[in-house]
Each structure stands twice: as structure tokens, then as C-alpha cells.
Amino acid sequence: MINCELQGFVTSLRTVDLQIVAPLLVFATSLAICFHELYTWYRARRLPPGVSGLRCIFEIPSEKVWLKMLRFNQQYGNIASGSFFGYNIIVIGSAKIAEDLLEKRSTNYSDRPRSVMCGELSGWGKIMLLSNYNDWFRAHRKWFAQDIGSYASVAKLHRMIEFEARRYLQCVLEDSERNQAHIRKYFTSIILRLSHGYVTQAGDDPLVDLAHVANSQLSMATAPGLYYVDFVPLMKYIPSWLPGAGFKRKAKKYAVVLRDLVEIPHNYVKSQLAAGTALPSLSSRIMSRPDLTEELEDSVKWATASMYQGGADTANSVSYAFYLAMTLSPRVMRKAQQELDSVVGASRLPTFADRPSLPYMEALFTELLRWYTPGPTTIRCTRVDDEYNGYLIPAGSYVFVNIWGILRDERTYSDPLEFKPERFLGDKPEPHPGNACFGFGRRKCPGYFLGHSSAWLMCAQSLAVFDITKCVENGVEITPEHNIVGETIVHLAPFQCSIKPRSAEAERLIRQEFPHTTDGRTE
Numbered sequence: 010m011i012n013c014e015l016q017g018f019v020t021s022l023r024t025v026d027l028q029i030v031a032p033l034l035v036f037a038t039s040l041a042i043c044f045h046e047l048y049t050w051y052r053a054r055r056l057p058p059g060v061s062g063l064r065c066i067f068e069i070p071s072e073k074v075w076l077k078m079l080r081f082n083q084q085y086g087n088i089a090s091g092s093f094f095g096y097n098i099i100v101i102g103s104a105k106i107a108e109d110l111l112e113k114r115s116t117n118y119s120d121r122p123r124s125v126m127c128g129e130l131s132g133w134g135k136i137m138l139l140s141n142y143n144d145w146f147r148a149h150r151k152w153f154a155q156d157i158g159s160y161a162s163v164a165k166l167h168r169m170i171e172f173e174a175r176r177y178l179q180c181v182l183e184d185s186e187r188n189q190a191h192i193r194k195y196f197t198s199i200i201l202r203l204s205h206g207y208v209t210q211a212g213d214d215p216l217v218d219l220a221h222v223a224n225s226q227l228s229m230a231t232a233p234g235l236y237y238v239d240f241v242p243l244m245k246y247i248p249s250w251l252p253g254a255g256f257k258r259k260a261k262k263y264a265v266v267l268r269d270l271v272e273i274p275h276n277y278v279k280s281q282l283a284a285g286t287a288l289p290s291l292s293s294r295i296m297s298r299p300d301l302t303e304e305l306e307d308s309v310k311w312a313t314a315s316m317y318q319g320g321a322d323t324a325n326s327v328s329y330a331f332y333l334a335m336t337l338s339p340r341v342m343r344k345a346q347q348e349l350d351s352v353v354g355a356s357r358l359p360t361f362a363d364r365p366s367l368p369y370m371e372a373l374f375t376e377l378l379r380w381y382t383p384g385p386t387t388i389r390c391t392r393v394d395d396e397y398n399g400y401l402i403p404a405g406s407y408v409f410v411n412i413w414g415i416l417r418d419e420r421t422y423s424d425p426l427e428f429k430p431e432r433f434l435g436d437k438p439e440p441h442p443g444n445a446c447f448g449f450g451r452r453k454c455p456g457y458f459l460g461h462s463s464a465w466l467m468c469a470q471s472l473a474v475f476d477i478t479k480c481v482e483n484g485v486e487i488t489p490e491h492n493i494v495g496e497t498i499v500h501l502a503p504f505q506c507s508i509k510p511r512s513a514e515a516e517r518l519i520r521q522e523f524p525h526t527t528d529g530r531t532e
């Protein structure tokens with residue numbers, strides 16, 4: 010009886026509790042939601058101008074993202090934003106803002122965003138281009154800086170670069186129709202000497218072809234907006250056989266190529282070290298250290314793969330564009346050739362030592378870097394909330410810089426679509442494109458000095474010995490088109506032009522033997 014009364018009392022207490030607690034809970038939850046919405050709304054109001062929600066999703070292009078970004082910046086200003094489902098995208102269209110954020114506040118702007126398709130599913134996550142700014146990344150940048158981090162360190166490689174340049178000219182003389190492949194081989198040969206002490210063979214070389222395939226895949230797998238899995242990471246668990254999971258099957262294929270890119274040259278160095286025949290290289294230097302551990306070996310394997318991958322793609326893209334620029338601008342070509350003839354003469358090829366005496370050639374090369382940029386955008390991810398000119402840039406934002414747009418901004422460059430080296434000469438030269446073209450801050454291209462030197466030499470020597478003109482078919486000149494292919498790293502689609510030795514003397518210079526160098530580092 011007493012028990013029953015007690016039970017009734019407890020039950021009535023619970024009922025009273027629930028009657029009070031339930032509405033309280035509903036009230037508190039609604040308040041929290043209101044605060045959250047208010048907070049989100051307040052933060053969204055502080056974002057740079059732009060679009061949000063579903064509209065933003067429809068704005069994301071699946072290709073040539075830099076063209077869309079250009080229009081976006083023209084519409085909303087040099088710093089614009091897009092936000093959807095918790096993602097914030099910031100689009101920068103001016104060099105000043107890029108420098109203010111990516112250089113002056115580099116601690117916050119040196120990470121890359123998560124890349125599910127490329128970094129995780131295809132396995133590229135340990136390559137420098139995709140690493141976050143951490144100890145792994147810093148160790149690799151340090152190795153790069155030791156070997157190619159200044160003009161002084163690259164000067165030690167001049168002889169090896171000149172040797173490869175001669176091989177290149179000979180290949181063009183033999184078969185100018187395959188110029189794009191010869192250019193690719195020139196840059197990949199230089200980088201493979203440095204990274205792995207590998208000398209490419211005459212004709213087609215498997216490691217040159219491998220880098221080409223891997224880089225094309227990397228460019229597509231990192232294309233912003235191309236793979237939904239980058240925005241909805243849970244999609245990576247979809248079974249590969251399901252319809253719509255084509256991206257997983259593709260990633261599997263990419264991973265196989267990447268494995269070859271990393272392992273084949275690494276195993277080559279190991280076998281050369283074992284045989285006592287290894288040429289000096291970043292890999293052989295670290296692999297011969299007495300304190301070599303498994304972790305260190307893994308680290309140098311990926312650092313050298315990053316060098317091989319990075320050096321095999323961008324500089325060749327620029328240098329192929331050089332041939333388009335010359336085909337389209339005969340006046341510029343003749344002027345540069347006149348300068349080369351008067352400074353260097355016809356009895357030898359230009360070398361690095363001539364560079365300071367060739368101001369027009371320098372302006373031409375600078376204009377090439379502005380007119381055609383192989384990396385049209387760069388992307389970062391912020392670590393913490395930031396504020397710029399009163400705008401909020403939330404932690405975790407994807408920050409894009411439209412390098413392509415910056416270098417074609419008519420507020421900075423007169424007639425930006427024209428190829429005009431003169432813009433960099435005279436009393437009032439236009440701003441040098443070097444910074445934007447090679448990226449910004451702590452992630453600026455680590456191959457700057459090497460790329461700048463090897464591409465300059467190739468252009469200068471080519472102009473010294475070849476005339477580059479439009480092809481003529483049935484009496485009609487064919488004007489090549491400026492078609493860009495690729496996404497993160499772009500290339501010109503193959504185009505036709507005529508490449509002929511300027512004279513019998515030029516042909517003799519090309520065919521001249523160049524003493525073979527086995528050590529890329531010494532004279």
C-alpha cells in the first residue's frame with residue numbers, strides 16, 4: 010500500500026518534471042538554432058561580395074576555372090566569395106591582395122585544401138604540391154632550396170643544362186614536327202639528372218613519357234569543381250562497381266601510374282648505388298647517408314618524385330608557347346635575333362654568360378611568362394579566421410588566386426593580349442610578372458631559378474639558330490590557334506609552325522659535338 014502511494018508520488022513528480030523540462034528543452038534548442046542562424050547570417054554578411062547557396066553550386070565551372078573566376082572578379086571585385094553547405098570559396102583577382110594574404114600572412118595561407126580525388130583516392134597526397142604546410146613539406150622544400158634555391162646554386166648546373174639544350178636543338182633539327190615532345194624531353198632530362206642522376210636515352214625515353222602521363226592525370230584529378238567527391242568526401246566509400254562511381258575506377262588507374270612515377274626512379278638510384286655507379290643527385294645524396302632510416306628513405310623518395318613531377322611539366326608548357334608567340338609575332342622574333350647576332354655573333358651559341366647583355370631577349374622571356382602561364386590558378390586553405398579590408402575570411406576557406414587573370418588585367422598591362430616585350434623596357438616598365446607566374450609566399454614555385462634559367466636558355470638558343478614562322482599550305486599561310494588544354498597545369502594543344510635553321514652556319518653549330526657531362530653539378 011505504502012509502495013503504491015510512493016510510486017504514484019514519483020510518477021506525478023516525473024509528469025510535472027516533463028511538463029516543465031520539455032518546453033524548456035524546446036525553447037533552449039530553438040534559441041540555439043536562432044543564435045546559430047543569426048551567427049551564420051552575421052558571418053555571411055561579412056564575407057567578401059559574391060553568391061551563396063544553390064546559386065553558388067551552379068556557378069562552379071567544371072573546366073577552365075580561371076575564365077569563370079575572371080568574370081566573377083569583374084562582377085564582384087578583386088576579392089569575391091561563394092559559399093554553400095559550409096564551404097567558403099574566396100576568389101582573388103589582384104596581385105596586391107594575393108601578396109597581402111599569401112605572402113604577408115603566409116602562416117595562415119600556406120595549406121592546400123583537402124583533395125579527396127587526387128590526394129586520397131589516387132594517392133598523390135604525399136607529393137609536395139598537395140602536402141599541407143607541415144614538417145614533411147618543410148623538409149622537402151629545404152632539400153629543394155639546397156640544390157636549386159638560388160641563381161648561384163643553379164649556376165653549378167649550367168654546363169649540364171647547356172648539354173641538354175644542345176641535344177634538344179639536334180632533335181628539332183632532325184624532326185621539328187615533334188617539337189613539343191623534344192621540349193618535354195629537354196626539361197625532364199634536366200630534372201631527372203638532378204633528382205635521380207638519371208641520363209635520358211636517345212629517342213623516346215620511358216621516364217619522360219611516364220612523367221607526361223602522370224602530370225596529365227594530376228592536372229585533371231586536381232581540377233577544381235570536376236569531381237563531386239571533393240565536396241562530398243563520403244562519396245569515396247561508394248563501391249567502385251556502382252554506376253556513377255567512375256571516378257573511383259579512374260583514381261585506381263591514376264594510383265598505378267603514380268606508383269611507377271615514385272618507385273621506378275627510386276629503385277634505379279638504389280641499383281646504381283649498389284653498383285657504385287650512381288651519378289650525383291638529391292636522391293643519391295640522401296640515400297648514401299649513414300643515418301638513413303626507413304622514414305628518411307620514404308621522405309626522399311617522395312621529395313625526388315615531387316621534383317621530377319614539378320620540373321617535368323610547367324617549364325615545357327611555357328617553352329612550347331614560346332614557339333606560338335614567335336610564330337604569331339615575326340617582328341619580335343627578328344628584333345631578338347638582331348640583338349643575338351650583334352651581341353653573340355654567328356660563330357657560337359648564346360650561353361648563360363651572355364644573358365646580362367641581352368636586354369631585349371630578357372624582355373621577350375619576361376613577356377612570355379606574362380602572356381602564357383602554365384599554372385593559371387593557385388589554391389590555399391586557411392587555418393584560422395582572418396579579416397581583410399573589413400571582410401571575413403573564415404577558417405577552412407578555399408582561397409583561389411587567378412594568376413591568369415592577374416597577368417591579363419588591362420589595369421596593369423596595356424593591350425594584355427598582345428605579345429609586347431617592349432612593355433618591360435624603357436623608363437616606365439610594366440610590373441614584372443615573375444611573382445604571380447610562379448605563385449606566392451611560402452609555396453611559391455621551388456623550381457623558380459631552375460625553370461627561369463633552363464627555359465631562357467632554350468628560347469635564346471632556339472632563336473639564335475632557327476627561324477620560326479607560319480606554315481604555308483597551297484600558298485596560304487596557316488595561323489595557329491591558341492588552344493589551351495588541361496586544368497591545374499595547362500598546355501597548348503599541338504599547333505603547326507615551320508622551324509628551319511637560319512643558315513648553314515647555324516646548322517653547323519647545332520650539329521657541333523658538346524662534351525658529354527656525367528656530373529650535373531660540376532664544370
Ligand code: HEM
Nearest residue numbers: 137138319320323324384387446447448449452454456460
Ligand atoms: C617556367 C617554369 C615554371 C613555372 C611558371 C612554375 C609555376 C609554378 C606555380 C604557379 C606553382 C604554384 C605555386 C603556388 O601555389 O603559389 C608551382 C609550384 C611548384 N613548382 Fe613550379 N613552375 C615552373 C618550374 C618548375 C620547376 C623547374 C620545378 C622543379 C623543381 C617546379 C616544381 C614545383 C613544385 C614542386 C611546386 C609545388 C610547390 C608547393 O606546393 O609548395 N616548378 N610552380
